[in-house]
Amino acid sequence: MDFSISEEQKALRDRIIKFAQQELNEDVVTRDREQIFSRELWQKCAEFGIQGLPADKTYGGSGVDALTCAMGLEAFGYGCRDGGLVFSICAHILACIAPISKHGTEEQKQRYLPGLCDGRLIGMHAITEPGAGSDPFSMQTRAERDGNGWRINGTKAFVSNGPIGDLAIVFAMTDLQKGFHGGATAFIIEKGTPGFSHGKRFEKLGLHTAQVSELVLDNVYVPKNAVLGTVGGSTSIFATAMDWERIVLVASHVGTMERLLETSVAYARKRSQFGQAIGKFQAISHKIADMKVQLEAARLLAYCAAWRLDHARTAALDAAITKLFVSESLVGSALDTVQIHGGYGFMAEYEVERALRDAVGSTIYSGTSEMQRNIIARWLGLG
Known part of the structure; x- marks a missing residue:
């Protein structure tokens, strides 16, 4: 078993720690108390390359492997004392960029990954519902075929980056008889889509600078190319x-x-x-x-x-x-x-x-x- 760490991994860790300590910790007590999400700091992290760590270089990422990404985010958690910012960026990378990178079509990757990596877009992942947390089989959000696309209705809860996000991976039932395994589908939905909005913003015990809210889907129409992966393959x-x-x-x-x-x-x-x-x-x-x-x-x-x-x-x-x-x-x-x-x-x-x-x-x-x-x-x- 080889437990050695490469010089490149060590250098990445050192760079991230230095960046985080120098750029991200000013006024963190105030930001936490006032529950402020800083888009400026988000952008600084993107320009440094944090958000793009696991994404392929073709789409503006760094293309590092999962272990190197873990080491990079370990350094980020060490150097940055703003736990909410760390959490928001990790949710963006791991629950949005990672699934699109692995399961997205070439068109979806080209359309979304560059913006998710360079800071222009903030990603969300929406599966939890008011009555369906640990039990996804109780999901109430429905997607029904409508012409060449889908019509989606439902409410998602506890969505990280909900009030500030630009696109979300949303899970909805497309075949009730099959249940969650085989009957649920993931869709990529952009902010500004008619009927798609963030609802109640949640007050939390901690992670105050991370924004969390409901997402409301009121008769939202998306084309067939909004499906991430396959229909029923969520x-x-x-x-x-x-x-x-x-x-x-x-x-x-x-x-x-x-x-x-x-x-x-x-x-x-x-x-x-x-x-x-x-x-x-x-x-x-x-x-x-x-x-x-x-x-x-x-x-x-x-x-x-x-x-x-x-x-x-x-x-x-x-x-x-x-x-x-x-x-x-x-x-x-x-x-x-x-x-x-x-x-x-x-x-x-x-x-x-x-x-x-x-x-x-x-x-x-x-x-x-x-x-x-x-x-x-x-x-x-x-x-």
Whole structure:
């Protein structure tokens, strides 16, 4: 087993960290408090090449493999303290660019990928509904044939980038008798299409700079070339998005975990109580030691799973294991960081309370921890 990292991967990591630390962290406390999404920072990231990491160079991307993309987003999560911006960009890359890159027609790739890579377009992924979250079989959005196209009606919930997005991959039932597997289809729908709008904007516990809303489809007509993949073939589209999110999105969490570890070590060294640095107390040093163990295990899981995205027939089990472990480790590391900082950790100025608020959602989005355990159990023949 070769665990070495190439010079190109090291250089990419270093460049992204330097860029993020220099360009993306100013006024992050204010942006979080006022729940501001910065299109200017989004554009800076695109110009640097973040959004285009996995897309083919033909369409304006960098064309890196999944492992290198994971390493790049790990560096992004480490260097950028704006968790909402990191989340928004990851959702855009992994749930929109990745499926279009893998399943889109040549016309769709040429039409959408350049804008998604260079910052002109913001992507969305819409499958969750008010009554259908972990259970896609309960999906109520319907698409019916209308002449040479489709007529779509329904409401999607918790859509990342919903209020600011320019195009969405929308899932709708096209054959009720077949159900979700074989009876659901993915469509690419552009902002400005009559009847297509964002609805209620959601207030969240964390990730305040990431915009999330409903998407409303009121008698929306799309031509047949709006179908992504094949009619009834949404399962593979959804699987691509989820595998990439559950592996490569959580790689950004690994970067956040490393930053939290360094923050905790630095504070434990300088903060004194009872005549000595608090890091000399086992109650503190053992927390930090456990954080280091969790970080290294999380990184290995993420890297191994990312490699399998490009080299294995399926990475679904690896994705579930990685998502479960890394997300719960992130929450634990964030909580430990707050605890190590004591009363200061509870205060906004130290910025670690924000890391905890942002971390909580990681065990929910892209499939809850409970769903990941269900997936793992089924792979073990228990479901």
